[in-house]
Amino acid sequence: MSVTVSSAPSRAASVDARSWPDVARLPRTSRLRTAAAERLVLRAFGRLPLRVRPAGGEPIGLGGPLLEVHNPQAFFRRIGASGLIGFGESYMAGEWEARDLVGVLAVLAEHPATLVPEPLRRLRGAWAPTRPAGHRSTSDGPRAGIGHPYDLSNELFALFLDETLSYSSALFRGFPAEQNLLPAAQHRKIDRLLDLAQVGSGTQLLEIGTGWGELAIRAAQRGARVLTVTLSSEQHAVARRRVHEAGLADRVTVLLRDYRKVLGRYDAIVSVETIEAVGEELWPEYFRMLDRLLAPGGRIALQSITTPQERLPASRTNYTWIQKYIFPGGLLPSTEAIEQVVTGCTGLRVAERYGFGPHYAETLRLWRERFAHRAAAVGALGFDETFRRMWTFYLAYSEAGFRSGRLDVQQLLLTKEETV
Incomplete structure (x- = not known):
């Protein structure tokens, strides 16, 4: 079953109510x-x-x-009911559009104080959505939060990633970058991590979070022996x-395994953008595990998306559009939080x-353009229009976060x- 949620027929998005119930149906909220x-929104927008x-x-x-805004009634109703989650769902429903989507989202990211006045920020607990208990990581199983975004479809990711199938930030020589420079930039990122960990011939390397295998292959080509673990089938x-x-099966072992069940000691450990999905509750366990697995004199190279320390308290309880639709159990650490733990x-x-x-x-821009x-x-x-709008919003939302410095x-x- 699909329903039309916009009053502007030429702009309407047909939404499958079974797949996207909160997009297909307008939320219940008071007039x-x-x-x-x-x-509040119009007053804020007028100052931006x-x-x-x-x-x-x-x-x-x-x-x-x-x-x-093609459907103002639906747009403001969604925002009134669930704030920024409603803002994202309104985009998924086709109720608003922006030719420069990243530009719009970057402006919003740069002016949070304008969007949410001080009195409302003090009363945030009364109106902001909070994270469902099921979206919090536990010692029994963070698997759903970590594996969820990667089990969509290998074919989907291959459509917008480059040939290395690297789903993390690349490292460019300069901007703007072109699509054909992305594979080299991904290798530059990987090589910098392997250099940090001093991975070379004979290194016993553990990788937590395999991705699609490019880092493990690159390490094995240096002469390392690699154990890499993933929760994504x-x-x-x-x-x-x-x-x-690649002819490296004798040097690389790929296991479908929880990182906490890894045994042994390793000269080097590398993990790329995995801690974001671990959950704050498990950060101490995660780093104690790294400590236990690292051999004397060993080195650990991590890559992590980070948020400013001052934003971390609100992030602990807030329930965001990204958590609802992309990374259910995720919480971005700050560099200070990592050092403290x-x-x-x-x-x-x-x-x-x-x-x-x-x-x-820049990496996200290239992915978004290719998508x-x-x-x-x-x-x-088999991915419908609502999914495509969701993924476009996700890539643009993330790009705006980095462009704004948030x-x-x-x-x-x-x-x-x-x-x-």
Whole structure:
């Protein structure tokens, strides 16, 4: 069953109610709350460097990228009911559009104080959605949160990733980058991590979070022996095939296994953008596990998306659009939080730190452009228009976070303190 949720027929999105119940149906909320949301949002937009044009009305704002609201009634009702989650769901439903979607989202990311007035920020607990208990990681099983986004379809990711199948930030020589430079930039990122961990001939390397196998292959080509573990069955199958095709099956073991069940000691450990899905509750366990698995004199190289320390308290309880639709159990750490947990719970220390957030924005731009270019192929895989709008919003939302400086990505070197 599908329903039309927009009052503007030429703009309407047909939404499958079974697949997207909260997009297909407008939320229940009072007229008072909807009216209050409209007043607050329009007042905020009027103070921002963008233009907002409700259907049949004149643009408001201080100039900049244009946000066109095709169905104002539904748009404000969703925001009144669930804030920024409703804002994202309204885009999925086709109720608003922006030619420069990243530009609009970057403006919003850069002006959070304008969007949410101080009195409402103090009362956030009364109106902001909170994370469902089922979306919190537990010691029994964070698998759903970690594996969920990667088990969609190998074919889907292959449509917008480059030939290395690397689903993490690349490291470019300069901007703007072109599509054909992305594979080299991904290898540059991988090589920097392997260099940090001093991976070379004879290194016993553990990789937590296999992806589709490119880092393990690259390490084995240096002469390392690699154990790499993943919780994604989709990625496991492809990574094993790629390792075999590279002629490295004798050097790389790919296991479908929880990282906490790994045994042994390793000269080096590498993990790329995995801690974000672990969940704050399990950060101490995660780093204690790294400490236990690292051989004396070994080195750990991590890559992590990070958030500013001042945003972490709100992130602990807030329930966001990204958590609802993309990463159910995720929480971005701050670099300060990582250092506090590492120092307080382990014998490890953060020895080096390198931030390159603008490179992630550029990586996301290339993914987003390729995804848009291959929209027909995405549809041919069985992903409907609502999914395609969701994924477009996700890539743009993430890119805007890095372009605005609200997000960063870090490579960190962890070493173990020598004991006397």
